[in-house]
Structures are given as C-alpha cells and as structure tokens.
Amino acid sequence: MSANIRRKQTKLDGFRFVLGVLVTLIFVFPVLWMVMTGFKTGNQAFSNSSSFFFKPSLDNYREVLFKSDFKSALMTSFRAVSISVVLTVLLASGIAYPMARFPSKGMNRLASWIISLRIVPPIVTIIPLFLLLKNIRLTGSLASLVLVYTFMNIPLAVWLLRGFFKEVPREIEEAAEIDGLDTKRIFFKIVLPLSAPGVVATALLSFVFAWNDFLFANILSGATTRTATVGLTEFVTPVGTAWTTIMAAGTIVVIPVWIAALFAQKYLVRGLTMGSVK
Amino acid sequence: MKTLQPDGSLEQWTDEIMAEGSSRTLKKRHINRYLSVVPGVLILLGLSVFPSVYALIVSFQKWILTDPAGRKFNGVENYHNLIANPEFWHSLLVTLTFVLLTVVIESFLAYSLALLFFRPMPFHRIMRTLILLPMLTAPIVVGMLSRFMFDSQFGIINTISESLGLGRHDFLSGLNTAFLTLITVDIWQWTPFLFLIFLAAMQSVPEELIEAVKLDGASRLQIIRHIFMPLMKYPIIVGVTLRLIDSFRVYDLIYATTRGGPINLTSTMSWSIYESGFKVLNVGMASAYSVIFLFTVLLVSGIFLRSLAKEGDL
Numbered sequence: 001m002s003a004n005i006r007r008k009q010t011k012l013d014g015f016r017f018v019l020g021v022l023v024t025l026i027f028v029f030p031v032l033w034m035v036m037t038g039f040k041t042g043n044q045a046f047s048n049s050s051s052f053f054f055k056p057s058l059d060n061y062r063e064v065l066f067k068s069d070f071k072s073a074l075m076t077s078f079r080a081v082s083i084s085v086v087l088t089v090l091l092a093s094g095i096a097y098p099m100a101r102f103p104s105k106g107m108n109r110l111a112s113w114i115i116s117l118r119i120v121p122p123i124v125t126i127i128p129l130f131l132l133l134k135n136i137r138l139t140g141s142l143a144s145l146v147l148v149y150t151f152m153n154i155p156l157a158v159w160l161l162r163g164f165f166k167e168v169p170r171e172i173e174e175a176a177e178i179d180g181l182d183t184k185r186i187f188f189k190i191v192l193p194l195s196a197p198g199v200v201a202t203a204l205l206s207f208v209f210a211w212n213d214f215l216f217a218n219i220l221s222g223a224t225t226r227t228a229t230v231g232l233t234e235f236v237t238p239v240g241t242a243w244t245t246i247m248a249a250g251t252i253v254v255i256p257v258w259i260a261a262l263f264a265q266k267y268l269v270r271g272l273t274m275g276s277v278k
Numbered sequence: 279m280k281t282l283q284p285d286g287s288l289e290q291w292t293d294e295i296m297a298e299g300s301s302r303t304l305k306k307r308h309i310n311r312y313l314s315v316v317p318g319v320l321i322l323l324g325l326s327v328f329p330s331v332y333a334l335i336v337s338f339q340k341w342i343l344t345d346p347a348g349r350k351f352n353g354v355e356n357y358h359n360l361i362a363n364p365e366f367w368h369s370l371l372v373t374l375t376f377v378l379l380t381v382v383i384e385s386f387l388a389y390s391l392a393l394l395f396f397r398p399m400p401f402h403r404i405m406r407t408l409i410l411l412p413m414l415t416a417p418i419v420v421g422m423l424s425r426f427m428f429d430s431q432f433g434i435i436n437t438i439s440e441s442l443g444l445g446r447h448d449f450l451s452g453l454n455t456a457f458l459t460l461i462t463v464d465i466w467q468w469t470p471f472l473f474l475i476f477l478a479a480m481q482s483v484p485e486e487l488i489e490a491v492k493l494d495g496a497s498r499l500q501i502i503r504h505i506f507m508p509l510m511k512y513p514i515i516v517g518v519t520l521r522l523i524d525s526f527r528v529y530d531l532i533y534a535t536t537r538g539g540p541i542n543l544t545s546t547m548s549w550s551i552y553e554s555g556f557k558v559l560n561v562g563m564a565s566a567y568s569v570i571f572l573f574t575v576l577l578v579s580g581i582f583l584r585s586l587a588k589e590g591d592l
Contacts, residue, residue, distance in 0.1 A: 013399060016394060016397075016399055017399050017400060019394060020394060020395065020399060020402065020405055021405070023391060023394070023405075023409070024405040024408050024409055026466075027408065027409045027411060027412055027466070027469075027470060028408045028409075028411060030412070030423055030427060030466070031411045031412065031415060031423075033423075033427065033434060034419075034423050034426075037426070045432075046432050048437060051434070051437075091317055091318035091321060092318060093314075094314035094315055094316075094317060094318050095314070095315045095318040095319065097314065098311055098312050098314060098315055101311075102308075102311050102312070107312075110315070110319070114322065117322065117326055118520075118523065119523050119575060119576060119579055120326065120572060120575075121523075121526055121527045121548060121571065121572070121575055122527060122529075123527070123529060123548045123551050123552060123568065123571070124333070124551075124568040124569075124571060124572045125325065125326070125329055127333060127336075127551070127555045127561060127564050127565055127568055128329035128330070128332040128333040128336065128565065129325065129329045130555075130556075131332070131336070131561060132328075132329065132332060147321075147325070148325070150321060151321055151322065151325040151326075154318055154321065154322055155322070158318070183310075183311060208414075211416070212416035212417065212418075214416070214417065214418040214529075214530045214533070215529050215530065218533070219556060229416055229418045229419075229530075232418060232419065232422060233418065233422070233533070233534065243426050246422055246426070247423070247426065250419040250422055250423060253416055253419055254414070254415050254416060254419055257414050257415070257416065258411070258414055261410070261414045265407075268410075268474065269474055269475055269478040272471065272474070272475065272520070273475060273513070273516050273517065273520065276512075276513075276516045277475055277478060277479060277512075277513040277516055277517070
C-alpha cells in the first residue's frame with residue numbers, strides 16, 4: 001500500500017514539474033521574445049520562418065547606442081537616478097536612524113504619515129507639482145527629476161532602513177556612547193557599516209523604482225533631459241515604428257534593473273513590501 | 279554642533295549628569311537626536327502637502343493653460359461639471375473594474391503558484407527567479423512589448439492564436455478585446471509580485487508545524503485553511519493592499535498601447551486626469567478630478583489598510 005502511495009506521489013510530482021515549467025514559460029516567453037527581436041533584422045522579425053532560429057545581428061544595438069539620441073537619454077537617466085539614490089539614502093537615513101534608535105510617539109506618528117504617502121497616486125502629485133515647478137522654471141531640468149525621484153523613494157527607504165538599523169545590536173551603540181562618540185559618529189562609524197548590506201539593497205531598490213519611472217519623466221523632462229523610458233517611446237514616429245530597434249532599446253532599459261535585482265535578491269521581498277514581510 | 283575633542287566624552291558625561299537634574303537640558307538633548315529628520319521631512323512635506331493644498335486651490339478655479347484670460351475662482355463648478363459628465367462615471371467604472379479584476383485574479387493565481395512552488399522540485403530555484411522577470415521589467419517597456427506582440431497584423435500572439443484555431447483578433451483596438459487585453463498584460467506583469475510575497479510568507483511557516491498536523495492526519499486542504507491562511511494573513515493583506523494602490527495608477531501601459539481607446543473604453547481615471555491636465559490643458563478640471571481620484575483610492579485602500587492596522591503594528 002505504501003508503494004501505491006509513493007507511486008501516486010511521484011506521479012503528482014511529475015505533474016507539478018510539468019505545470020511549473022509551463023507556468024515559467026508563460027512568464028518568460030514575452031521577455032525572451034523582446035530580447036530575441038532585438039537581435040533580428042526587420043525582415044527576420046516579420047517573417048514566420050525565422051521566429052526562433054535566425055542569425056543574430058547587432059545592427060539594432062548599433063542603431064540605438066550610436067546613431068540615435070537614445071544614448072544621451074540613458075546618460076540622463078543614469079545621472080538623475082544616481083544623484084537621487086544618494087540623496088534618498090542620506091535623507092532617509094536621517095529619518096530612519098532616530099526612528100529606530102530613539103522611538104517615541106511622535107516618531108511613530110511620523111512613520112505612519114510617511115507610509116501613507118505611498119497611497120497617493122503619482123498623477124495626483126504631478127499636476128500641482130508641474131504647475132509649481134513651471135513657475136520657478138524648473139520643468140525640463142535634471143534637478144526636477146532628481147527632486148521627484150528622491151521624494152518618491154524616501155518613504156520606501158525610510159521603512160526599509162528603519163528595519164535594518166533596528167537589527168544593529170543596541171549594546172554596540174551603547175558601548176560607543178560610553179566611549180564618548182556622539183550620535184553622528186555612532187551612525188557613520190558603527191551603524192552604517194554594520195547595516196551595509198541593507199543600505200546597499202535599499203539603494204538598489206530605489207534605483208530600480210526611479211529608473212523604471214515613466215510618468216514623472218514624461219511630464220517633467222524637456223528636450224535635453226529625456227530619460228531612457230521616455231526615449232524608448234520616441235522610436236514610434238508618424239512615419240513608422242522601428243520595432244526591432246525598440247526591442248533592443250527595451251532590453252537595454254531592462255538590464256540594469258535585472259542586475260540590481262540579482263544583487264538585492266535576498267532583500268527583494270522586504271523591499272517590495274516596505275519591510276513588512278521578511 | 280559640538281566638536282568632538284579628547285575632552286568631548288567628559289562634556290557628554292557632564293551633560294548626562296546635568297540632564298538628570300534639569301529637564302530643559304534633557305529636552306534639548308532629545309531634540310538634538312531628532313534633528314537629522316528635518317531635511318528629509320522637508321522634502322516630503324514640500325512635495326506632498328504643499329502640492330496637495332495647491333491642487334485643492336486650483337480645483338476651485340477656472341484655469342485653462344491656453345486661455346489668455348488666466349485663472350479665476352469659480353467655486354465648485356469644476357466638480358459640478360465633472361459629476362454631471364457621464365464620461366467621468368464611465369472612467370470611475372473602468373478604473374474600479376480594472377482594479378478589482380486584476381487584484382482578485384492576481385491574488386488567486388499568485389496563491390496557487392506559491393502552493394505549486396512551495397515544495398522543492400527540479401530547477402525550482404531558477405524557475406522561481408525567471409517568473410520574477412515580468413515584474414522587474416519597466417511598465418513602459420512592457421507596454422511597448424505588448425503593443426508589438428498583440429499587433430493585429432504581425433503580432434506573435436495573433437500567429438499563435440491562428441495556429442491554435444482561435445482566429446485573428448484586434449487585441450488592442452477591438453471594442454470587446456482592448457480592456458481584457460490590458461487586464462491580461464497587468465496580470466502577467468504583476469502576479470509575480472504577489473507570488474514572491476506569498477511564497478516568502480509560506481516558507482516562513484515552521485516546517486515542524488506542518489509535519490505535526492500531517493501526523494495528526496490533517497488533509498492538504500485542512501493544512502491550507504487552518505495553518506497557511508491564518509499565518510499568512512498579514513503578508514497577504516500587505517501584498518494585496520500594495521497591488522490595489524498600484525493598480526489604480528496604471529498609466530504607462532495605457533500610454534504605450536491604447537491611449538484610452540477604442541473610443542474611451544480603456545480610459546481609467548489616471549489616464550483621464552492626464553488627458554485633461556496635459557492634453558486639453560484644463561488644469562482646474564484636472565485638479566478637481568485628482569482630488570476625487572485621491573479620495574476614491576483612499577476609500578478603497580483604506581478598507582484594506584484598516585484591517586492591516588488591526589493585524590500588525592502599523
């Protein structure tokens with residue numbers, strides 16, 4: 001009888017495996033299709049005979065990186081996003097550290113308020129923000145992008161960092177305090193190095209969210225400050241749409257995020273749930 | 279700021295002794311601790327409260343950017359015009375249907391997937407990582423990709439559909455299909471998000487607990503209902519609430535594919551606000567619309583957040 005159960009179990013496991021592979025294929029196929037199309041010539045992309053087996057060409061990548069404005073869009077994205085990530089981590093640490101180390105009623109209230117900002121849809125923020133930034137002639141500038149990305153990521157970063165800072169053993173900080181270090185030094189010399197992996201993960205996730213943004217960039221970026229996500233949509237012209245080029249550009253947009261996610265994998269769940277699920 | 283010299287420790291030491299005696303120094307020390315909060319909070323305030331108040335003011339004004347007459351107070355006229363407009367109610371319906379359908383289907387699929395991948399199988403690690411790819415692809419890229427794949431002439435989906443005998447369809451421009459296609463894309467992209475959270479939650483259920491109830495003769499379904507469900511309640515609420523909040527935001531996908539069409543069948547509130555604000559340039563109307571939209575989101579997610587507050591320590 002136990003053999004019977006075991007046979008049933010292996011049969012079930014086989015079924016589970018087949019289902020797992022099928023499901024994985026459904027989620028991977030479109031992404032794979034994008035990457036593959038990026039390596040096709042126009043003729044190959046639109047003929048059925050060369051759907052999966054074709055001679056890969058780098059023409060689209062050459063087009064995207066050397067012949068179009070996309071390269072400068074990538075540079076804009078990199079600049080705006082990196083500056084905002086540094087600002088985010090600094091400013092969010094300033095909030096998160098006292099929150100973790102000296103909790104109080106006021107601090108808890110601040111934490112709730114900060115998380116509630118996550119609810120506000122960006123389209124609601126962007127209209128008044130656009131009008132205000134236009135008044136001070138800041139629309140179309142890199143600064144406006146840096147500002148909104150920092151604003152956008154601080155809540156996430158505060159909640160994540162608070163959790164990471166809390167995990168630093170209190171005794172170490174207390175010992176340092178007795179040795180005469182002030183709060184600032186304790187933070188930079190002890191807490192920050194000890195929570196480095198968490199801080200890096202926070203930076204990586206902030207990078208991902210800012211990098212993927214399209215709404216803010218579409219409205220705030222000007223002719224010289226197009227981000228990569230905006231540049232991507234500009235391959236669609238009234239004359240025609242260069243699909244193979246777009247797929248190559250799309251792949252380029254997506255790769256930094258995949259790399260960042262790979263490095264932050266361990267903290268992905270925590271990051272996506274603002275630290276509430278570990 | 280105090281400079282930290284070799285005698286700095288002494289100074290702090292006396293500080294502490296004095297603090298015990300005088301509550302004023304104590305208070306000062308306390309405030310100093312929280313000083314680093316200021317710049318970050320200023321940015322948050324400056325970019326949330328300030329614009330919100332501004333939006334509220336503008337929502338009571340007649341203000342069209344192309345109109346040389348400028349801006350003028352017109353009371354609740356914007357709100358009145360909105361509520362009287364059937365397009366607004368249509369948008370509200372489209373949005374709520376979109377949010378409800380995507381979140382419910384994604385939750386259900388993600389939970390089933392998490393159960394499927396809960397126990398190890400060959401290559402389960404690599405499969406789990408690969409499933410996360412859609413979620414890690416920028417929504418605007420997913421939008422462009424959808425437009426390419428669902429194209430009525432050369433799209434691969436039509437090729438597949440035809441070879442399966444299902445015929446060709448105008449997936450993104452057909453009256454009956456556009457909305458459903460967007461929902462399908464959203465489900466494809468965001469089910470992995472909930473899957474990841476649910477799976478992490480399931481794996482944090484102690485193995486011994488499952489073994490113990492198994493020995494007691496509990497069935498698979500009973501384990502799911504009485505062990506997984508209660509222990510996963512908190513992560514489920516967090517995950518679903520976040521999806522709910524984000525599903526309301528859908529914009530990139532619509533921008534890249536349907537732009538609200540055909541007619542206005544995929545015109546969500548996010549999209550309508552964008553159109554009235556940045557196409558028609560009627561910022562007064564767009565502001566009033568934003569205010570209503572914000573309250574809608576708050577109302578719907580508030581129901582979830584309330585149960586979240588009951589569960590956890592928020």
